[in-house]
Amino acid sequence: MTTDSFAGHQDTCIIIFAKYPAPNKAKTRLQPALGVEGAARMARQLLLHSIDQAIDTGFSVELCVSPVPTDSCWQAFDLPNSLRWSAQTDGDLGLRMLVASQLALQHFKKVVLVGTDCPSLTVSCIQTAVKQLDQHDAVMVPATDGGYVLLGFTQVDESLFSDIIWSTASVAAVTKQRIAALGWTLALFDPLHDIDEPKDLKHLPSGWLDFHIKVDGS
Known part of the structure; x- marks a missing residue:
């Protein structure tokens, strides 16, 4: 990598929003198919996959977590030292994303927000999305369920995250309307699949279900 490309x-900054994948607290909607422990293992695998993909882009990566980074639960993860860590603020998802974005934009020209639900959000997809911010104010990769799996921008506005009913099918549409109202240009990608419910498991990469079987005997 050249000096100029490294500087770019x-x-x-890619900000990954994550919560600790504890049994009965993470990916609970997958429990009918995977069981309690299987759903937690899937949440952990999705988290680690998202971190790996983000780091392999070569961009700065921040893991914005709940509970706080100093909580002992995170010590079990052998994560790269290059990761930046931050704690999610109090409030709903919108406020947490807004605050994290505002802080990151104090140090970076481009900020990209991602979750840990989409195994199809690959290195190349993230890199291509970031590149779009050279010509656009914002970039979005929608989710097939009506949310989004990636949202990036070169500036942030509170309207992108306020008065939105999260985890509903209207999130991406409302966000696109807010971006248009700001007069910003938006690069829009084709939707990708989140893994939230048993019907979504068919969209997992090959081999991912090998170790995520039901363990409750039902």
Whole structure:
């Protein structure tokens, strides 16, 4: 990597929003298919996959977590030292994303928000999305369920995250309307699949279900 390209990469921060994948607290909607422990293992695998993909882009990566980074639960993860860590603020998802974005934009020209639900959000997809921010104010990769799996921008506005009913089919549409109202240009990608419910498991990469079987005997 040349010095110039490295400097460009340091203009970008990918923020991954994650909660600790504890049994009965993470991916609970997958429990009918995977059981309690299987759903938790799936949540852990999705988290680690998202981190790996983000780091392999070469951009700065921040893991914005709940509970706080100093909580002992995170010590079990052998994660790269290059990761930046932050704690999610109090409030709903919108406020948490807004605050994290505002803080990151104090140090980076481009900020990209991602979750940990989409195994199809690959290195190349993230890199291509970030590149769009050279010509656009914002970029979005929608989710097939009506949300989004990636949202990036070069500036942030509170309207992108306020008065939105999260985890509903209207999230991406409302966000696109807010971006248009701001007069921003938006690069829009084809939707990708989140893994939230048993019907979504068919969209997992090959081999992912091998170790995520029901363990409750039912």
